[in-house]
Amino acid sequence: MAAREHLLKIGVSGVRGVVGGFLTPMLAAKFAQAFGTYTGHGRVVLGRDTRASGPMLEHAVTCGLMSVGCEVVKLGVMPTPVIQTWIAETKAAGGIALTASHNPAEYNALKLFNHEGLFFNQYEREELLHLYHQSEFSRAAFDDVALAWEEGEKPVDAHIARILALIDHEAIRRRRFRVALDGVNGAGSLMSIRFLREVLGCELHAIHVNPALPFPRVAEPGPETLGELAALVQREHCDIGFGQDPDGDRLAVADERGVVMDNDDVLALAMDAALHRAGGDVVVNLTTSSVVDAVAAKHGRRVFRSPVGEANVVERMKVVHAGVGGEGSNGGLIFPSVHYCRDSYTAMALLLDQMARTGSSIHQLQEVLPQFTRRGGKVRFRHGTLGPLMQKLEARFAEAAMDHSDGLKLNIGDSWIHVRASNTEPLLRVAVESPSTERADELFAEVSAMLAT
Amino acid sequence: MWSPTKTLRISTAGVRGLAGRGLEAEHALDFGAAFAGLIDADGPILTARDTRASGRMLVEGVTASLLACGRDVVDLGITSTPVMQHAIRGLHAAGGISIGASHNSAEWNALKFLGPQGNYLGTAEAAELLDIYHLRRFPFVTWDKLGRRSEAPDAVDRYLDNIAAEFDLAALGDVRVLVDCCNGTSGAVLRRLRERSRIDFVLLNEPEESVQFAHEPQTTQKAVERHLAPLVKPTGAAAAFLFDLDSDRVAMADEHGVALSEELLLPMLADFQLQRRRGNVVLANVSSTALLEEVAQRYGGQVHRVAVGRQAAMDALSAHRAEDIALAGEGTGAVMLPQFRFVYDGVAAMLAVLTMMKERGRTLSQLMADYPRYSMLKCEMPLRTRRLPEMLHQLEERFAGERQHRLDGLRVDFVDGPAPVWFHVRVSQTEPVIRIICEQRGEAPRQLFEELREMVGGWQ
Numbered sequence: 001m002a003a004r005e006h007l008l009k010i011g012v013s014g015v016r017g018v019v020g021g022f023l024t025p026m027l028a029a030k031f032a033q034a035f036g037t038y039t040g041h042g043r044v045v046l047g048r049d050t051r052a053s054g055p056m057l058e059h060a061v062t063c064g065l066m067s068v069g070c071e072v073v074k075l076g077v078m079p080t081p082v083i084q085t086w087i088a089e090t091k092a093a094g095g096i097a098l099t100a101s102h103n104p105a106e107y108n109a110l111k112l113f114n115h116e117g118l119f120f121n122q123y124e125r126e127e128l129l130h131l132y133h134q135s136e137f138s139r140a141a142f143d144d145v146a147l148a149w150e151e152g153e154k155p156v157d158a159h160i161a162r163i164l165a166l167i168d169h170e171a172i173r174r175r176r177f178r179v180a181l182d183g184v185n186g187a188g189s190l191m192s193i194r195f196l197r198e199v200l201g202c203e204l205h206a207i208h209v210n211p212a213l214p215f216p217r218v219a220e221p222g223p224e225t226l227g228e229l230a231a232l233v234q235r236e237h238c239d240i241g242f243g244q245d246p247d248g249d250r251l252a253v254a255d256e257r258g259v260v261m262d263n264d265d266v267l268a269l270a271m272d273a274a275l276h277r278a279g280g281d282v283v284v285n286l287t288t289s290s291v292v293d294a295v296a297a298k299h300g301r302r303v304f305r306s307p308v309g310e311a312n313v314v315e316r317m318k319v320v321h322a323g324v325g326g327e328g329s330n331g332g333l334i335f336p337s338v339h340y341c342r343d344s345y346t347a348m349a350l351l352l353d354q355m356a357r358t359g360s361s362i363h364q365l366q367e368v369l370p371q372f373t374r375r376g377g378k379v380r381f382r383h384g385t386l387g388p389l390m391q392k393l394e395a396r397f398a399e400a401a402m403d404h405s406d407g408l409k410l411n412i413g414d415s416w417i418h419v420r421a422s423n424t425e426p427l428l429r430v431a432v433e434s435p436s437t438e439r440a441d442e443l444f445a446e447v448s449a450m451l452a453t
Numbered sequence: 454m455w456s457p458t459k460t461l462r463i464s465t466a467g468v469r470g471l472a473g474r475g476l477e478a479e480h481a482l483d484f485g486a487a488f489a490g491l492i493d494a495d496g497p498i499l500t501a502r503d504t505r506a507s508g509r510m511l512v513e514g515v516t517a518s519l520l521a522c523g524r525d526v527v528d529l530g531i532t533s534t535p536v537m538q539h540a541i542r543g544l545h546a547a548g549g550i551s552i553g554a555s556h557n558s559a560e561w562n563a564l565k566f567l568g569p570q571g572n573y574l575g576t577a578e579a580a581e582l583l584d585i586y587h588l589r590r591f592p593f594v595t596w597d598k599l600g601r602r603s604e605a606p607d608a609v610d611r612y613l614d615n616i617a618a619e620f621d622l623a624a625l626g627d628v629r630v631l632v633d634c635c636n637g638t639s640g641a642v643l644r645r646l647r648e649r650s651r652i653d654f655v656l657l658n659e660p661e662e663s664v665q666f667a668h669e670p671q672t673t674q675k676a677v678e679r680h681l682a683p684l685v686k687p688t689g690a691a692a693a694f695l696f697d698l699d700s701d702r703v704a705m706a707d708e709h710g711v712a713l714s715e716e717l718l719l720p721m722l723a724d725f726q727l728q729r730r731r732g733n734v735v736l737a738n739v740s741s742t743a744l745l746e747e748v749a750q751r752y753g754g755q756v757h758r759v760a761v762g763r764q765a766a767m768d769a770l771s772a773h774r775a776e777d778i779a780l781a782g783e784g785t786g787a788v789m790l791p792q793f794r795f796v797y798d799g800v801a802a803m804l805a806v807l808t809m810m811k812e813r814g815r816t817l818s819q820l821m822a823d824y825p826r827y828s829m830l831k832c833e834m835p836l837r838t839r840r841l842p843e844m845l846h847q848l849e850e851r852f853a854g855e856r857q858h859r860l861d862g863l864r865v866d867f868v869d870g871p872a873p874v875w876f877h878v879r880v881s882q883t884e885p886v887i888r889i890i891c892e893q894r895g896e897a898p899r900q901l902f903e904e905l906r907e908m909v910g911g912w913q
Contacts, residue, residue: 018596019521019595019596019599020593020594020595020596021593024521024591024593025482025485025486025514025517025518025520025521026479026482026483026486026518028517029478029479029482029514029517030479033478051596052596052597052599053596053599055520055599055601055602056517056520056521056599056600057517058517059513059514059516059517059520059602060482060513060514060517060518060521062510062513063478063481063482063510063511063513063514063517064478064514066478066509066510066513067473067477067478067510067514105596105597106595106596106597108596139473139474139477140473140507140510141471141472141473141474141560142471142472142473142505142506142507142559142560142561142562142664143506143559143560143664143665144473145472145473145506145507145509145510147509148509148513
């Protein structure tokens with residue numbers, strides 16, 4: 001049962017599924033028709049990552065969009081954040097990125113953006129889903145089928161220009177950083193080479209930057225998947241190593257010793273840099289480490305927490321006019337001065353900016369962050385048992401400050417527990433954090449045991 | 454009853470309708486996948502479209518589904534159906550989907566399916582395609598086996614290579630030919646042909662247009678008369694030709710600017726082919742002129758009559774040995790030369806006419822003077838009755854004793870009169886109309902025509 005639910009997911013975050021009999025061209029085109037009907041006539045920006053199924057879905061989505069009277073602006077292979085920026089730059093009606101982000105190669109998905117290049121908010125997403133199910137779409141007549149055209153390098157230029165306006169790139173260039181890069185043969189591969197080597201003047205040592213090849217590793221960048229990058233940093237004596245995901249929104253980092261850093265620490269360091277460059281408070285999701293609170297406090301800013309998911313973080317950021325946001329475990333920084341999008345390029349630029357400004361190495365910067373121990377895991381549960389499980393947790397930790405906005409978050413002094421159900425499977429994700437390693441292990445063991453029974 | 458919401462026609466002849474008002478993205482997607490399920494042969498599947506705006510949308514859908522079913526796609530972009538049919542053979546493709554509505558106005562579009570020989574699908578194959586479409590069980594493949602798309606920009610040149618092998622283009626040089634491209638696919642083909650030969654093509658309505666053509670791309674005498682004939686004398690052309698959007702049909706005017714009946718192309722080319730002793734069978738439908746029989750008799754050839762529509766011609770063609778066929782076609786300017794057995798080709802038909810003029814050393818009007826006059830009357834009446842069997846039976850009763858064919862509607866030949874006369878009443882496959890055609894050697898059979906109109910009209 002669980003396996004079947006996993007193969008295709010049509011929900012408020014769009015469509016995601018395994019290409020083949022599940023995510024079919026018909027389904028993609030129909031969702032594009034719903035999207036185009038919802039946004040109304042106008043230009044829709046369309047781009048994709050380097051997955052083998054990208055071209056097929058691109059044709060299907062183009063067909064669907066044209067059939068409801070949208071003009072299609074084809075960006076081809078393009079990082080998701082660049083697609084989002086281009087929607088805003090060109091005042092398009094909306095945009096679609098064909099990418100399953102960090103998911104395996106057999107998956108693909110439609111990520112949908114509104115006219116500002118932002119994820120739809122919760123209400124818009126529900127409306128769109130109803131429209132999809134209703135299946136009453138606009139129909140372009142013969143003289144109303146608009147053009148599809150391509151944009152070349154212009155979106156990349158525009159995105160880079162936005163980043164450069166916010167950092168001291170001359171200072172970065174002067175340092176001539178030695179940078180390692182693992183592009184996972186993704187949509188950002190070529191842009192990353194240009195950005196790091198030509199724009200930021202780094203001495204670049206790049207692997208897996210051929211968009212025509214399949215993903216060489218697990219697509220999600222992190223300590224377990226970036227062994228090659230770590231070795232490259234050591235071999236070439238690099239100052240820093242960057243690992244991207246296939247659509248260029250997530251970033252993981254290896255320090256100058258070749259140690260892949262904890263994603264929450266990377267987020268905290270990039271946020272530190274961002275808060276030097278911009279005003280405003282901080283928004284992170286409920287599972288993001290408290291290390292972010294320390295960084296915000298240093299700059300005298302507040303921290304707001306949102307449910308997990310980029311769309312939720314962005315929605316809250318707009319409400320509180322945040323200066324920076326992100327999601328720790330996913331390695332995603334959102335810096336609205338560039339655009340309200342998770343963006344590995346902005347994160348890379350900010351980290352190098354911080355290194356250039358302070359003269360410290362990335363590991364030295366990490367060392368001054370407060371230390372937390374984080375533990376996490378997944379527990380399977382039977383449908384219908386979730387309520388009693390949560391009540392049991394609440395009763396056990398009755399003294400905790402509770403947050404019910406996304407699963408259950410229990411703040412117990414300077415430690416916390418976050419338990420939430422997966423969107424796609426009957427799984428509970430458990431995260432625990434504490435400044436004390438013993439306390440973190442103890443809490444994690446106890447919660448895991450309670451949920452397992 | 455015709456209504457703008459009932460324009461979709463899914464049949465063994467293809468899928469056709471008003472774009473966005475019957476023919477939708479879904480049809481492109483579903484039929485792309487169904488076609489992938491039908492075709493067993495290896496090799497890529499070609500796509501091409503005429504200049505219509507809705508073709509952009511439809512080709513995207515067809516492409517997505519073919520790729521999803523693991524078929525490689527080679528896109529020829531905007532080009533004529535004959536160019537595609539030749540390319541299927543040249544590229545060893547498994548088949549092709551041609552998107553275009555031929556002689557219909559800009560709001561129409563259609564999907565046409567071509568087999569591994571560049572041929573239109575036979576009725577049995579086309580019926581199987583419909584079964585797969587209706588069953589909706591499509592052969593999707595996993596992500597690592599998806600097809601890839603590429604383009605073949607030199608398809609026009611490869612097509613002209615085949616044309617040049619059949620016609621002595623150098624010998625045709627220095628003749629001025631006026632062409633109305635109707636903003637379709639013939640412009641690009643003829644520009645290239647002009648470069649490769651010395652034929653002095655003067656092209657009208659040459660730019661490719663997507664939503665409005667200079668006029669309806671009907672290859673009829675009336676269209677030639679109105680749009681092309683008046684320009685023949687001012688340009689000093691030796692002949693003038695009008696092509697439909699996908700260049701499979703052609704109509705013509707002579708050097709005096711006289712528009713010729715669309716019925717005359719077939720007998721003329723039958724003359725051309727039979728004289729060269731290339732086969733002795735002419736395939737034509739029951740609605741085409743009886744002049745064909747008269748011309749065929751001059752050379753001892755035979756005319757085989759089939760039901761109206763491309764499908765019937767294709768089925769009949771496959772029942773004959775290739776070397777027996779002299780010509781196949783319809784009285785609508787769609788002609789297939791047996792050298793290119795699989796394709797109705799207006800450009801090839803035009804070159805055959807020019808070759809005939811050259812070889813016989815005569816002008817087009819002089820060639821026409823060889824044929825006795827036949828007068829045809831045609832009309833279409835809106836289809837408002839479902840009692841068609843009764844209507845046809847009434848006609849059968851009225852003309853009992855005459856030679857009758859029930860192949861496609863009713864054709865009746867009056868064999869005993871002073872001049873040969875026949876009529877044909879049938880229901881259109883593409884539009885909700887009844888077509889009445891009458892023809893007589895010499896004067897028009899007006900009295901018979903009026904009687905038929907009245908009888909058919911009585912059922913409306």
